[in-house]
Amino acid sequence: MGVHGGAGESSLARLDKHTRAAEHHWPQTAAGSTVVLVARSNMRGLRAAQRAATEWASGSLPGIRVAGLVVMADAPGRLPKEIREFARVVGGGVPHLWNVPWVEGWRLGHEVPQELLPKDMRTVLEQVRITATTTTAGFPAK
Numbered sequence: 068m069g070v071h072g073g074a075g076e077s078s079l080a081r082l083d084k085h086t087r088a089a090e091h092h093w094p095q096t097a098a099g100s101t102v103v104l105v106a107r108s109n110m111r112g113l114r115a116a117q118r119a120a121t122e123w124a125s126g127s128l129p130g131i132r133v134a135g136l137v138v139m140a141d142a143p144g145r146l147p148k149e150i151r152e153f154a155r156v157v158g159g160g161v162p163h164l165w166n167v168p169w170v171e172g173w174r175l176g177h178e179v180p181q182e183l184l185p186k187d188m189r190t191v192l193e194q195v196r197i198t199a200t201t202t203t204a205g206f207p208a209k
Contacts, residue, residue, distance in 0.1 A: 068093065069105045071115040075139035076105040078173050082181050082192060086199075093128055101132045101199050104161065107141040108150060113157050120160035134199040135163030137191070143169040163198050165191045 068089035069076030080088040086103075094100040102123075106116035116136055123133050138154050140146075146154070158164025168188055172179040181189060 068102045068119070070119040071106065071112055074105045074107055074112060074115075075137075075167070075173070078170075079103075079105060079137065079139075079167075079192075081178065082184075083196065085196075093131060099130060099132075101134055103134050103195055103199060104136045106136065106138055106157075108138045108146055108154065108166070109141045110150065110153065112141070113138070113150070113153050117157045117160065120157060124160060133161050134195065135165060136161045137165045137167055137195060139167045140169040143171070163194075165195060167191055 069091050072091065074091075076088045076091075080086045089102065094102065104116055104119050106112035116138075120133070120136065122128065123131065136158050138158075154164070154166070168185050170179055170184060170188065172183075181192070184192075
């Protein structure tokens with residue numbers, strides 16, 4: 068679930084036929100739903116992720132499980148220290164935190180096949196898949 072417009076949820080969802088973009092909304096049929104929050108690596112995106120994590124943690128979304136937060140790079144290169152630290156704070160409110168590197172092809176509007184993504188990106192995708200599956204099978208909803 069992208070927590071704000073332009074988060075990158077559609078780009079991620081297209082990489083796995085077993086997932087779908089939530090269109091920035093919590094699932095309506097919440098019973099047993101597993102959600103991965105997605106935000107850009109800027110302060111606006113991370114604040115939106117913080118609000119979503121807080122809403123989930125409040126218990127007001129029965130039946131929804133949050134597997135974690137994917138922070139999508141908003142620019143190439145290393146993140147500023149302030150953003151890296153805030154991402155860790157926000158990520159502390161959910162079970163897992165993953166960071167996705169910049170993918171230039173997405174910026175240009177290209178579909179990038181999974182096998183052409185950077186290796187660390189493919190690793191994150193596999194970790195998200197495993198965690199979401201495990202979360203669905205073994206963790207209670209908040």
